[in-house]
Amino acid sequence: MKHLSLFSSFLLAIALATTSHTDAFTRNDFPKEFIFGAATSAYQWEGAVDEDGRTPSVWDTTSHCNNESVGGDIACDGYHKYKEDVKLMAEMGLEAFRFSISWSRILPNGRRPINPKGLLFYKNLIKELLIHGIEPHVTLYHYDLPQSLEDEYGGWTNRKIIEDFTAFADVCFREFGEDVKLWTTINEATIFAISSYGQGIKFGHCTPTNCSTGNSCMETYIAGHNMLLAHASASNLYKLKYKSKQRGSVGLSIFAFGLSPYTNSIDDEIATERAKAFLFGWMLKPLVFGDYPDEMKRTLGSRLPVFLAEESEQVKGSSDFIGIIHYMTLYVTNRPYPLVFPLNTNKVFSADIGAYMISTGNSSSFTFEPTPWGLEGVLEYLKQSYNNLPIYILENGRPMKHDSMLQDTPRLVYIQAYIGAVLNAIKNGSDTRGYFVWSLVDLYEIEGGYKLSFGINYVNFSDSGLKRTPKLSASWYTGFLNGAIDVASQDIITQLQQNNFSGSFSV
Ligand SMILES: *[C@@H]1O[C@H](CO)[C@@H](O)[C@H](O)[C@H]1NC(C)=O
Ligand SMILES: *[C@@H]1O[C@H](CO)[C@@H](O)[C@H](O)[C@H]1NC(C)=O
Ligand SMILES: *[C@@H]1O[C@H](CO)[C@@H](O)[C@H](O)[C@H]1NC(C)=O
Numbered sequence: 001m002k003h004l005s006l007f008s009s010f011l012l013a014i015a016l017a018t019t020s021h022t023d024a025f026t027r028n029d030f031p032k033e034f035i036f037g038a039a040t041s042a043y044q045w046e047g048a049v050d051e052d053g054r055t056p057s058v059w060d061t062t063s064h065c066n067n068e069s070v071g072g073d074i075a076c077d078g079y080h081k082y083k084e085d086v087k088l089m090a091e092m093g094l095e096a097f098r099f100s101i102s103w104s105r106i107l108p109n110g111r112r113p114i115n116p117k118g119l120l121f122y123k124n125l126i127k128e129l130l131i132h133g134i135e136p137h138v139t140l141y142h143y144d145l146p147q148s149l150e151d152e153y154g155g156w157t158n159r160k161i162i163e164d165f166t167a168f169a170d171v172c173f174r175e176f177g178e179d180v181k182l183w184t185t186i187n188e189a190t191i192f193a194i195s196s197y198g199q200g201i202k203f204g205h206c207t208p209t210n211c212s213t214g215n216s217c218m219e220t221y222i223a224g225h226n227m228l229l230a231h232a233s234a235s236n237l238y239k240l241k242y243k244s245k246q247r248g249s250v251g252l253s254i255f256a257f258g259l260s261p262y263t264n265s266i267d268d269e270i271a272t273e274r275a276k277a278f279l280f281g282w283m284l285k286p287l288v289f290g291d292y293p294d295e296m297k298r299t300l301g302s303r304l305p306v307f308l309a310e311e312s313e314q315v316k317g318s319s320d321f322i323g324i325i326h327y328m329t330l331y332v333t334n335r336p337y338p339l340v341f342p343l344n345t346n347k348v349f350s351a352d353i354g355a356y357m358i359s360t361g362n363s364s365s366f367t368f369e370p371t372p373w374g375l376e377g378v379l380e381y382l383k384q385s386y387n388n389l390p391i392y393i394l395e396n397g398r399p400m401k402h403d404s405m406l407q408d409t410p411r412l413v414y415i416q417a418y419i420g421a422v423l424n425a426i427k428n429g430s431d432t433r434g435y436f437v438w439s440l441v442d443l444y445e446i447e448g449g450y451k452l453s454f455g456i457n458y459v460n461f462s463d464s465g466l467k468r469t470p471k472l473s474a475s476w477y478t479g480f481l482n483g484a485i486d487v488a489s490q491d492i493i494t495q496l497q498q499n500n501f502s503g504s505f506s507v
């Protein structure tokens with residue numbers, strides 16, 4: 001889960017008149033091969049940051065330098081409690097688990113030699129998943145660049161990252177690829193580039209000077225360019241060296257807001273198309289068609305890197321699927337405004353789009369209206385505009401205050417509505433193949449640390465054993481996955497609230 005504050009300048013208080021009615025459905029209405037899972041990421045789940053040879057990543061540095069507590073030092077202690085968590089998944093009937101690999105656990109300081117204890121942890125985790133019939137979906141990069149590579153050359157702003165990332169991917173494919181068939185190279189690459197390199201929030205650097213000197217209004221697009229090249233390089237390596245034996249697929253993931261015009265004016269409609277070009281086309285056009293969208297080239301001029309012909313060939317077709325991270329819908333209104341100096345780095349990207357984007361959800365105020373039609377729109381748009389590539393929804397979920405605990409009815413309602421949207425999209429021809437709830441358990445969150453959580457299983461962070469307890473949403477998901485729940489909305493929710501459906505509640 002990422003910086004929702006990016007675009008939400010204020011909260012939209014409009015009635016969501018278009019909330020669509022969802023018919024009753026069950027797990028069996030989805031294709032048999034479709035996978036339902038839940039997700040975590042290494043730094044947010046594992047803890048054990050200085051055990052068995054792991055070295056710090058930029059995320060360790062960021063959480064400590066902000067003096068905001070211990071950061072992910074312990075997190076959920078997944079490193080030691082992975083068997084317990086796999087058991088929890090199995091009890092829920094989860095079909096898949098999405099996690100990420102800590103680069104600096106496997107390759108301390110970013111490069112060889114390999115740390116055998118780091119490898120062993122992931123081999124054990126993968127083995128445990130397979131024993132329980134749970135399919136691993138592995139993300140190679142989830143914000144945790146080895147600090148040493150950041151110090152050495154500035155991380156993703158430098159093309160040296162391409163070689164190092166590819167070497168890291170090579171180790172992972174070779175060591176885990178017999179058991180892992182689904183690989184995401186980079187987590188939500190679009191928002192990662194915007195927030196870390198444009199805004200300088202958290203994991204990158206930001207030099208808020210101005211556009212003539214090389215700085216934050218260039219670095220977003222430079223980092224994004226290097227991400228595309230690094231993804232393509234790793235993906236092509238997989239095709240050459242591993243695919244014929246391992247038969248897996250490799251994709252890139254982007255943050256996919258639902259986008260809708262704020263008014264029905266032509267200007268807002270055109271602004272929405274521009275927003276789609278910047279937020280989707282930026283990465284997907286090169287991946288599917290080999291070059292950046294014209295809207296971006298026109299607006300950004302020399303600030304947008306250029307693909308050499310052979311790079312374009314490398315990037316084109318390098319994503320076997322599109323991974324999307326989806327939480328909310330933005331209303332887009334036309335608002336051309338110039339970049340003003342000194343730069344407000346928060347505004348560079350939306351100034352480039354020439355629009356304000358107004359959010360329906362705001363994680364810090366916990367107002368998160370489900371707008372499932374927004375996801376349906378994204379899936380339909382991807383189907384029509386990007387050759388109907390296979391799609392995995394790698395994150396979807398709703399934040400609540402951590403102490404709101406087990407009765408998380410709003411989260412249950414949210415998840416149910418979005419799964420319904422996925423089904424609608426599939427029925428209309430979208431090749432969506434999987435859905436992962438964010439998150440399996442309460443995690444160390446990017447926004448809000450331990451105070452805000454997305455977990456469908458509660459983690460008691462005050463308890464030395466970090467005890468896990470299923471929330472109402474986990475019971476709903478369990479019932480749904482077992483085919484025991486025929487989603488008919490309110491009835492089921494009331495029943496769950498009264499009867500504690502799975503009978504698994506014990507605080
Ligand atoms: C970090 O937090 C601790 C405890 O709240 C405080 O004593 C210390 O001064 C803080 N350090 C910095 C650099 O802000
Ligand atoms: C941009 O930065 C350069 C070098 O620091 C400076 O000379 C120039 O005046 C700045 N331009 C603006 C518009 O701030
Ligand atoms: C369903 O798909 C068709 C064909 O791609 C498209 O024209 C139509 O708008 C879609 N319907 C919805 C509700 O998205």
Ligand SMILES: *[C@@H]1O[C@H](CO)[C@@H](O)[C@H](O)[C@H]1NC(C)=O
Nearest residue numbers: 405460461462463464467507
């Ligand atoms: C969390 O753990 C602490 C310490 O064991 C305990 O006092 C508290 O009741 C627990 N809270 C919940 C909600 O289970």
Ligand SMILES: *[C@@H]1O[C@H](CO)[C@@H](O)[C@H](O)[C@H]1NC(C)=O
Nearest residue numbers: 406497498499500505506507
């Ligand atoms: C359901 O769980 C709540 C607390 O989680 C508890 O107070 C209540 O007694 C339980 N109901 C049943 C029928 O077990």
